[in-house]
Amino acid sequence: MSLKSKLKLFGAYFFRWFGFSIEPDLRIIGNPNRDSPVLLTCNFNLTVNRVLKEIKDLDCYLLIAPSNGINVWCGACGEDFKTDSVISIIKTSGINELVSHRTLILPQLGAPGLEPIEIKKKTGWSAKFGPVYAKDIPAYVQNNFEKIDISQNEVRFPISKRLEMANLYLFSLFILFTTIYWITSIFLPFLDFFLYLDSILILILVINGSLLILPSFKTKTGKVKVWIYEVVVLILIISFNLFLFYNIVFLIWNIILSILITLVMSEDFHGLTPIYKSELGEKTWKKGKNKMKFLFGEYKLQPYGTINIEREKCIGCKMCIEVCPRNVYCFKARENKADLKYSEKCINCNACVKQCLAHCLTII
C-alpha cells in the first residue's frame, strides 16, 4: 500500500463525514476460477481495506462499486450506493467474461438502497444479500452462501465500535474547539496551554465516556442518557476540585464546558449509534420534512415511524428476515408467513420495506 493511501485511511478514520473513495474496480483475490464467488462492496477506502483483510484467504472476485466514498449503509440510505452503482461496475469491470455463473453477493446493509430485481433485469445477475460483517464472509461462502445463523444478520455495537464512533465525534469537536480557543486566547490572556489541555481532557471524558457506557443505561431517550452521564461527570469535576486541586477558574470553566458539550451530544445521541433510532431524524420527519439539518449539512431522511405488517398479503419470501439488521422479524413456519417479534428494536432503516416482495410492509 502506498503512503498516500495509508494517509487516506487515517483521514477516513477521523473525518468520516467526508467521503474517502478509492477507484471502483475489480479485485482478484487468490486464484479464482470460473465458478468462484463474486462479492461486491462500496468504494469507501476503510470498508474496502477491512473487507480485503477478511477475505484474503478466499479465492474470489471483489467488485468495488462506486458510492462516492461513502460506506455501504449510509450510502444505501442516502442515494450514493444504489442499484445503478452495482449495474455500472458489473458492466464496466468485465466480470461477465471471467465467471460462468451469475450470482452476486451484496452486503446486507446495502438493502435500503439496492434492488435485486432491477439488477437482474438489467444485467442478468441474481443478487443475494450476504452477511453484515466482512469477518463472516468466509464462513458464509463455506456454508454454500447461506448465513450460518441469525446472528450474522445483526448489527452490533461493541466497545471497539463505540470508541471508533466517539473518536470521530471527538476529532471534529477537537478541531472546532482548538480553533475557537486559540483565537479567543488572543483577547483573553488567561486562556493558557494548561487550561487548554484540561479542556481537551473534559472533551474526551464527556464524548468517549458517554458513548462507552451507552448500553448500560436502559432509559428510553438518548437525551436522558447523556444528562445522567453529565451528572456523573459534574460530580467527578467537583470532587476533583475539592479534594485534589482547588482552583475556582478551573472549576467554573470545566462545569460550563462539560455542559456545553453535553448540549451538543444530547441533540442526537441515539443517532450516533447503529442500534437506536435517530431522535433528531424522527423529530424532523414527524414535522413533515424529509431533510435534516445537523452541524455542517443537510441530510436526506428515510421515513420514520412504527413498522406495520399486513399479514394476509405476506407470501413468506423471508426477505425481511434476510435483510433486517436488528432481527425484528421471526418466521412462523406453520403459517408460512413472517411476523414482527421485536418491533421495539426497529431503527427505521427501511431495508425490509424496500425489499419485501409482496409489498406488505409499511411505516406508519
Add this chain to the structure above:
Amino acid sequence: MSYIYMKSLEKKAEKYDKGIKILTLGRLPKIKQYVVDNYLKKDETLLDIGMGTGTFAILCAKKGLNVVGIDFSEKMLDIAIKKIEIEDLKDVIEIIKMPVIELDEKFTDNSFDKVTAILIFSELYFKEQEFCLTQIYRILKENGEFILIDEFKPKRFWKKVLYVIIRIPLTLMTFIKAHITTKSLKNIEKRLENHSFIIKEEKLYLLDSLKIIRSKKIITK
C-alpha cells in the same frame, strides 16, 4: 440509526450554476459561449452528456441545434426543465433521465453530429470513462465531433503550485455554498487517441486547469 456520519451531503442543485461559476472564476459561461459560437452549426444534432441545469443545452438550442440532454440527477433536471420552459425551447431539447452506463441501450449507432461532455468526465471513475468513450465513438456519425470540457492538473510546476493555492479557498467556498466539488482528469489525450479519436483543437484556460478538447471520430479500417 446513525444518520450523522458519512451521510453524503445533499447536493444543492439550485446553487450548482453559482458554485461552478465560483470554482471556475466566472469563466465557464464564456467558455460555453465560445464552444457554441465556434464549434457548432445550425441544424446539427447534439447529445449533451451530463446536461445538469441545462445552460449549455439552451445556448445550443438558441443557435438552432437539435439537442438531446441526459443526466441522472433528478433535481438538476427539474431546474433544467423549468429553465427550458421559460425559454420556450421544449420542442428542440429532449431530456432523458438516465445514467451514462445506459448509453449502450438508449442510442443507436451513428446518430449524432456532436457530443459534448462538460465537467462530467471527471465525476466518473476510470472504467466508466473508458465505457463512455467507446459509446460516444459508437453513437457519433462519421466525422462527428466530441467536445470535452473538463478540469486538468496543470503540467508546469509553477502553474501547479499556483493552481493548488488558488483552488483550496475556491473549493472550500464552493463546497460550503453548493456542496459540490470537482476532480481533475488525467492523460485524456492519449486515451482519446486509443479510442480512435483525432484531436483537432485544444484550448486552455485558468492556468491550464480548464481545457476544451475538440476531437473527431475517424473510421479505422
